[in-house]
Amino acid sequence: MSAPTIGGVQIPRGDGRIVQIRQGASLTDLAERIDANPASLVTVLFHLGEMATATQSLDEDTFALLGAELGYEIRMVSPEEEERELFESFDIDLEIGIDSEDEEDLQPRPPVVTVMGHVDHGKTKLLDAIRNANVVAAEHGGITQHIGAYQIHKEHEGVDRAITFIDTPGHEAFTAMRARGAKVTDIAILVVAADDGVMPQTIEALNHAQAADVPIVVAVNKMDVDGANPAKVRQQLTEYNLIAEEYGGDTMFVDVSAKQMLHIDDLLEAVLLTADAALDLRANPDKDARGVAIEANLDRGRGATATVLIQSGTLHVGDAIVTGSSHGRVRAMLDEHGNTLDEATPSRPVQVLGLSSVPRAGDTFVVAPDDRTARQIAERREAADRAASLAKARKRISLEDLNAALAAGKVDTLNLILKGDVSGSVEALEDALLQIDVGDEVDLRIIDRGVGAITMNNINLAMASNAIIIGFNVRAEGQNAEYAEREGVEIRYYSVIYQAIEEVEAALKGMLKPEFEEVELGTAEIREIFRSSKFGNIAGSIVRSGEIKRGAKARITRQGVVIAENVEVAGLRRFKDDVTEVREGYECGINLGSFNDLQLGDLIATYEMREKPRA
Known part of the structure; x- marks a missing residue:
């Protein structure tokens, strides 16, 4: 089939061919895939009613419109697919799950736990009690503003076991971060205050954990407070498919008091029992590290630092790493107490020094073969991020x-x-x-x-x-x-x-532009009509409700049907006197200016537009 001509430009036909392009791609990117001139695609798009330059990032709808015109099925590649293709091109394996490993290479790893719950139900105090460190004192308003990760040790059945805690912020504004916390989490501890019960954010946290298919251990906190009712908490949570073991369910509930350090050991025991019963927590430590950046910041003395959670493999000092669009060589690794480490195994959170820039929370990190590869991956990621954000920012408006x-x-x-x-x-x-x-x-x-x-x-x-x-x-x-x-x-x-x-x-x-609402001032019924050579028709009326004001807007209705809108009350008389307003029950003469189509029984309703406060 010959190439179609659109606007005097010949474009090769697709005939249903599928073309994959990344999110935030431009017309130049598409032109490379279909062997066309970018300028000709600009022309086609112009004839379709869209204006764009050859290098401008476009959204999915625009590409779909262009593809339909040219006979191509254009599919946008998700960030995950794009990421996979990018790493495959550098021969780096991204697989983290145990399914991708040989059975003999797998070794047990500690569970990763996220503490969730409603604001002010004691999440940070509970973490304080667990790791005996006071974080609340350093926080503004008693709310955890930063994410950190900590590892503690607990003796369980005669074996020293490690547990990693991810500390997520307590306010509902951090929904996105909490959801991300659930994705790297093995077990969620849902904190519910015994005196408060289930609250909106409790349900929100619960939904995140259940959506991520994460087992939940419920910590009923504030058992030392007057009015504590743990039975009520258990009953409320049955509505959300969290049924306590004592009620025949499979969710472990532990009554604790973070303030008085009550039953903290029982809670850790419940976490380990749940991990052993419900999860296969193993990873291969004998390979290059993979994981996720939990937090990152810019330190005045140490430069860009990131707290990373190792999910698979072992991270060593000196490894070339890339996380998000940041890259570097691991100059040093610190644990939560500031001690230096030479290596970090699966489920270990460490602070990494030596990055070129600050990554984003939630960025995946991988070990690259060398510095040059790490830099190339980071630059490709940065370019893709920039293009995607430009596409997102573009307002589709003709x-x-x-x-x-x-x-x-x-x-x-x-x-x-x-x-x-x-x-x-x-x-x-x-x-x-x-x-x-x-x-x-x-x-x-x-x-x-x-x-x-x-x-x-x-x-x-x-x-x-x-x-x-x-x-x-x-x-x-x-x-x-x-x-x-x-x-x-x-x-x-x-x-x-x-x-x-x-x-x-x-x-x-x-x-926002002010919103106005109509407020009715009064109504008057026409009883008699007087003809005046000077003023036109005068409506002799009786005020039925409210008051009639001179200068007000009026609406005329006849047997319930509106016959005139936006008519002005030009004159108002009581007997021979001009007046500014007439109240309910009184008779008056109403002059409606140039509007003279009046009949006996018509209703004159006056109103004004008042600014309505925004909710």
């Missing part, structure tokens, strides 16, 4: 729609730049802010995010894009703060995430 929206004053955008002390907090704050819903009139756009103090570059970007900078546990200092003040760049500082979300939501609502 020129006509945009002109109409601008003319109506409907396009309002709040641009934000997020800076935080650790990447997990920044990412979770971004996720929470993007979920704020105030309708379609206002658009929230996060144009940049990063870890570390607020820099001159951040302030310049804010100036160029009229953005507000949000600093979460970080500040602009010295000349940067002075520069921001001089240039009128607004910087908001927060240490507790509630305030950030509430204030941004309030700002978005403030950008």
Whole structure:
């Protein structure tokens, strides 16, 4: 079949051929796959009503539209598939599960536990009790703002067993991070306060754990508080398919008091029993390490650091690693107490020094054969991330729609730049802010995010894009703060995430166009009609409800049917006097200006439009 001509340009026909491209790809990427000229694809897209440059990242809908026109089935490759293809091209195996290992290579590994639950039910205090370290004292508002990971040891049936704990933040804004915590987790401890019972975030945490198919151990905390009712907690959780062993179920419930260190050993025992009964916790330590970055931050003395959880293999000092778009050589490894380690085996959380930049919480990490390979993988990942974010940021709106929206004053955008002390907090704050819903009139756009103090570059970007900078546990200092003040760049500082979300939501609502509602003022029934050569028809009326005001808008109804809208009450008389208003029960003469189509029995309803407060 000959190539079709669209807009004077010949394009090769696909005839149903499937073409796979990565998310955030451009027309140039597609042109390479189908052996076409990128400029000709720009022309085709223009004739389809979409304007784009050859190097601009496009979304899935645009590619589907273009593919249908050219006869190709275009499939977007998911990040996971793209990742797999990328690593296969460097001959690196990404498989982590025990299914991909030989039986004789597998060795037992410690369980990885995430503590979840409602805010203020004692998750951090419970972790304190478990590891005898006071984290709460260092937190703002008593809320865990950072993610860490810790390993403790417990003697179980005469054997010293290790358990790894991932400390997830306590506020619902960290839903995304909590979900990610569940993905690297073997067992979830659901903390429920005995005096409070099941709360909304308890259910949210429970849903995450069940969606990830993670066994749950319930810690009924605050048993030392007056009004503690552990039986009520057990009964409430039966509604969510968590049935206690004593009720014939298979979920272990342990009554604890983190404050008084009661039954902490029993809880650890329950974790190990659940791990042994429900899970096959084994991994191959004799290969290159694979895992996930749980937390990362920028340390003034040590540079970019990341807390990584080894899921398979063993990580050694000196290994070339890549995590997300960051790469480097492991310069040193530290445990949760700051002690240096030479190697880290499966389920071991360690802090890694030597990375080129700060990775994101949740990024996978792998050991690469050498520094050069690590750098190439990181650069490819960074380019793909940039392209995907550009595609995500692109607003699909035609020129006509945009002109109409601008003319109506409907396009309002709040641009934000997020800076935080650790990447997990920044990412979770971004996720929470993007979920704020105030309708379609206002658009929230996060144009940049990063870890570390607020820099001159951040302030310049804010100036160029009229953005507000949000600093979460970080500040602009010295000349940067002075520069921001001089240039009128607004910087908001927060240490507790509630305030950030509430204030941004309030700002978005403030950008909304005012909403008006109609408020009825009064109604009057026409009893008689007087003809006036000077004023036209005058409606002799009696006010049935409320009051009739001069200058108010009126609606005329005849036997329940509206015959006129937006009519003005031009004049109002009581006998021979002009008046401004007439109350219920009184008679009056109403002049409706140029509207003269009146009949006896018509109803005049007056109203005004009042601004309605936003919910």
